[in-house]
Amino acid sequence: MTGSQAVASRTPRAVLDRYHRAMLDKSADDLADLYAVDAVHEFPFAAPGFPAHYAGREAVRGGYRAAWGASPFEVVEIRDVVVHVSDDPGTVIAGHVVVVRSAGGDRAAVPGLLIIDVSDGLITRVRDYMDALAVARAAGVAGA
Incomplete structure (x- = not known):
């Protein structure tokens, strides 16, 4: 696969997959x-x-390695994926x-929304809106 073919196979939708x-x-x-070397992954819902x-x-590698390593959960399915069209061809929602x-x-079930910006086949920014209350309820946090 040539360099241009590799980038073409990393469209925003392919990156989402x-x-x-x-x-x-x-x-x-x-x-x-x-991710690009200087990418940013944001969690707008604290x-x-x-x-x-x-x-x-x-930081993405280390953060997810720690989070997923410590998580008592296994992701078994990702369902109800709905991709929204953006005016920016480098963005997938x-x-x-x-x-x-x-x-x-x-x-x-933990609903979420991702806004992923892709340039040259790499993620430059992610806004990751995850339902933190659903995670807390799944973990048995009192009052969640």
């Missing part, structure tokens, strides 16, 4: 490899224990529901 695959595989390396953002590919399973077998 690979992003979801990395989530299913719980692969921080596969996820981080989708959640206890989560940073407001990761700055740079290696996607709603989805992430279904997770605990070690005890309980399942929970």
